[in-house]
Amino acid sequence: MTNSYPATAAQRRLLRDPPSPSCCLRLRDVSELENLAGTIIYLCLSGGEGFWYQPLAVRGGTLDGFALSGGRWRRRRLPLRCVRRYF
Secondary structure: OEEEEEEOHHHHHOOOOOOOOHOOEEOHHHHHOOOOOOEEEOOOOOOOOEEEEEEEEEEEEEEEEEEEEEEEEEEEEEEEHEEEEOO
16 A cells, blocks of 8 residues: 555645634544545644544554645554544
């Protein structure tokens, strides 16, 4: 499986600005993220970090997907306990 790939010009333009934290939904259940597999979402983590993310799957307490960083989608696995909000 690929570890990174370039974002399209449209993705770079549309995903330039993050949503306001007040617009993000509080994560209540893992199924909320399972239902968003393949969708581009914005994640807010417990440490204050936030970024655009493409979830692929939820596996054993880990969210597997790609995070947008520097114009590229890079593979990133996140512990579900760190995810606080999403948009």
